[in-house]
Amino acid sequence: MADWWRSGATFRGFLDDRDEFWRSPDGQRLQAVHEAAEADLQAWLAEQPGVVIHSHGGYVPEQWEGQVDGHSFYFRERDTEWDIEIDRRPSGWVMRSGDTGNDDGTTPNQRDAIVEGDVIATGRTTAEGYGDSPRERAAFIVATIREHLTRQACTHPGLEALAAVLGVPARWCPTCGIRVRDQGVTREP
Known part of the structure; x- marks a missing residue:
């Protein structure tokens, strides 16, 4: 049967396996590495006037949102290619979105505004200074934005x-x- 993966039992099994992994020594080590990298990023951010990171993370895609020197930004990397947008604003377009549904079984008809900015840089993960850690990635994003702003001014x-x-x-x-x-x-x- 092709729908075996959709069953609730299969999904619960996946969640149980995931939780078991994070409780294992390997999972605990990975979690400690992640927490150390996050602490390193936060220490770096504390020394960066004019830089605020509202959110970051993900793997496919990796995404960052924040502000640099009063300019909002959005960074997205997927499959070795990245873009940076600044000065994000509503585009005037909306997209339909939904969630898992309401308690009464209906699906909400929610519309979210599409926010866009000016794409100031694109590249590949092989770019000089791109880095491997969250701190290195943040430094790369901030330097790229500040270089653009300097050239614009x-x-x-x-x-x-x-x-x-x-x-x-x-x-x-x-x-x-x-x-x-x-x-x-x-x-x-």
Whole structure:
């Protein structure tokens, strides 16, 4: 029978096996490692002014939400690829969602607002600095957001003076590191 996995007894068995694992020495070791990593993250966050993590976790996908320097953010990594959105806001769209149902047996017709932000960075988990621990991941997310914000705010000061010294138009902003030819800041040589 194809529906064997849907039975309540099968699901209860799965939950019992899971609970037994977490009580085992291996489960206790994994839990201690997780708790130490979380304590390391919290210690790092305590030293980061302007950074608040509202939630983080998951494996498929891994997701983080919070604020960096007053900008809301959402990070999502799945199957070695990640995205970072900032300045999240309602998109004007809603999606239907439901839960396990009401006590009277009916299913609620709930609609949740879809929240989106500006995608400021995408990449793969092989990116430099991506890290393996929650603290390293948080540092990567925060650094990526702050780099974006710095570049957005940069007025590229001193490009003319730099061009005069070099004898050619500047190709990179010495302040923020952005390629200025692509930004229309200087003319092509």
